[in-house]
Amino acid sequence: MTQTVVIPYKPQPRQQVYHQTNDIDELLYGGAAGGGKSEATIWDALKYAMQYKGSRQIIFRRTFPDLQRSIIARTIVAFPKELGKYNQSKHEWVFVNGSVIELAYFDSDMHKANYAGAEYDVIRWEEVTHFEEGWYTFMLSRLRGSTPYPRYIKSTTNPGSVGHAWVKKRFIDIGEWEKVHHIHETNDEGELLYHPDTGEPIISRRIFIPAKVQDNPALLEADPNYIVRLMQLSEQERKQLLDGDWDTFAGQYFSEFSRSLHVVEPFDIPKTWKRFRALDEGYTDPFICLWIALAPDGTAYLYRELAKTKLLTSEQVGLVRLNSPVTEEYEYNVADTSFWNQSKTEKITPAEIFAQKGVSLIQAKKERVNGWKRLREWLHPYDAIDHVTGNVYKATKLKIFSTCIKAIEAIPSMVHDDKKVEDVAAHPLDHIPDALRYWCMSRATDTKATEAWSADPDQLSDRRRDFESDDDEDEPFKVQGFW
Incomplete structure (x- = not known):
């Protein structure tokens, strides 16, 4: 007799768009506080793990305390225990169909060595603006494997922090939001890249899916005062966390630049x-x-x-x-x-x-x-x-x-x-x-x-x-x- 496992998650409209957008190479979701970014990440990862047996994914946060609070603690509570077990020493979920989701942090160039021979079907960055561009681009090379599964990177973030500029340039400034853009890749010197064997242009498909707290009615129903608290922030933080404004952000040093x-x-x-x-x-x-x-x-x-x-x-x-x-x-x-x-x-x-x-x-x-x-x-x-x-x-x-x-x-x-x-x-x-x-x-x-x-x-x-x-x-x- 087949056992039915009910997934205790009902995505909000913007999260639904995030989950259904898979014909891409790189995706960025969010842009403001309260858009349901972490929930979207963990349930999207579980869905992929159950859909593609033996698949391997990794979810990154910048520091272990952030990982512990936002991803590890939440998945232990949320993921149905009939589907898999969490290995506390390895910080990874191993599922009944052989799929694995690693939970990791990345905060130094030295961590590149941890993934020198790694292979992943999906890489997920939580609060990607907290990471350096070199770490992100290095992990692109770990997106590989022998199975015919779709492979991509899905990231979430708010504006701001050390990676604001490169994330904005990579996703926000490339054109119309919520539309897949075909980007001809370049090297460090800005020169266009071509496949060494075929001579074809190297193209990446990227998309930015914006989400604000207003796009998460479940949160506002449970906590109607959340938006009020966001409105009480300083002007710069309010623009960043409530409006998802990418032109200014909290922590910016030269905020006067225009x-x-x-x-x-x-x-x-x-x-x-x-x-x-x-x-x-x-x-x-x-x-x-x-x-x-x-x-x-x-x-x-x-x-x-x-x-x-x-x-x-x-x-x-x-x-x-x-x-x-x-x-x-x-x-x-x-x-x-x-x-x-x-x-x-x-x-x-x-x-x-x-x-x-x-x-x-x-x-x-x-x-x-x-x-x-x-x-x-x-x-x-x-x-x-x-x-x-x-x-x-x-x-x-x-x-x-x-x-x-x-x-x-x-x-x-x-x-x-x-x-x-x-x-x-x-x-x-x-x-x-x-x-x-x-x-x-x-x-x-x-x-x-x-x-x-x-x-x-x-x-x-x-x-x-x-x-x-x-x-x-x-x-x-x-x-x-x-x-």
Whole structure:
């Protein structure tokens, strides 16, 4: 006699979409708090385990305490014991049909070694923005096996945390939400990838399925005040957790960054403007060179960028020179102090190699907190007066050409360090902000300009009156019950 096992789960409408979307390579679900992300994950995993005998899946959280609270504890309570057993020492579910679901955490590059020979049919990341992109892309190579089962990655998250930028770029910015997009993959240098045998483009099918607390009526029925508590959060946290806003998030370091304010279209920079270069050393990490021009009114323009990995020092200086027109002259080139580290095998520093090739460097001041404060000063919006019309508008002392796409991605991606909140947390994209910090610390604090560009309303009113009275004044601001 066949035993019937009832699955105690009824998916909400958005979870249903998540469960039914399987003809993909990568899926992201969520975007706000209360969308039923973890419930969707565990029941989707159980359904797959029962549907495909002998299959293997893994569910990741960033830390073991998070894994214990949100996944281990919930599956022990929720999964029918007739279907499988939880192995506490291995942190995995083994089911009656031979399928396995591993529950794991991943919080270091060292954890890659744990999965060097692993094979999975489905990989699931809970709160994927808590992970680094390199960990995610490494596990793509573990998505393999000899069975003809569908293989994919399904992730859930809220906006924010250290992986916000790469997740946003990979899923949010690719186009219309809730639609499968066919993405031609690229390498680290942005070059399109093609199959080595067939020459066909390497394509990934990706989709973002948004869900908010309003899409989870079961939660709101059980706890009608939950949405009220979300509304009482700070503006930034409310936008992130209630609205699922991907343009701002809690923990963001340079929250003042705005594309509309800081990004400008390229223009021909006058020859009379002072120019500078800022460099950050790297090989596995990218080597960075930034070109910055300073206008007479004190506004700085990041007008060119270079970010490339696996370059020898001679190749670095060669690319700097190649990207620096002979018509440009530079006041100085400020660089990370690591350029002065002498090789163990060669008695010469990178700085000396640069100098031999005609690019003399000066050492950067490496104060982190002060440096970030200085960079924030350059990014901070202030009220200014148009000296032609007399209208008040928002301005900033640092502008970025729209062609500097890596800088535009990196700056708003920086997050506060949990242990030292005034500092920026280590981040895969922090190399360009580091170089900008070096340049900012090389400049004297322009208190006179700051005073002239005052945000004081009374002073602005006075200036408008002055303008109106003097036209010549020039003022510089996701068995039975499976759905």
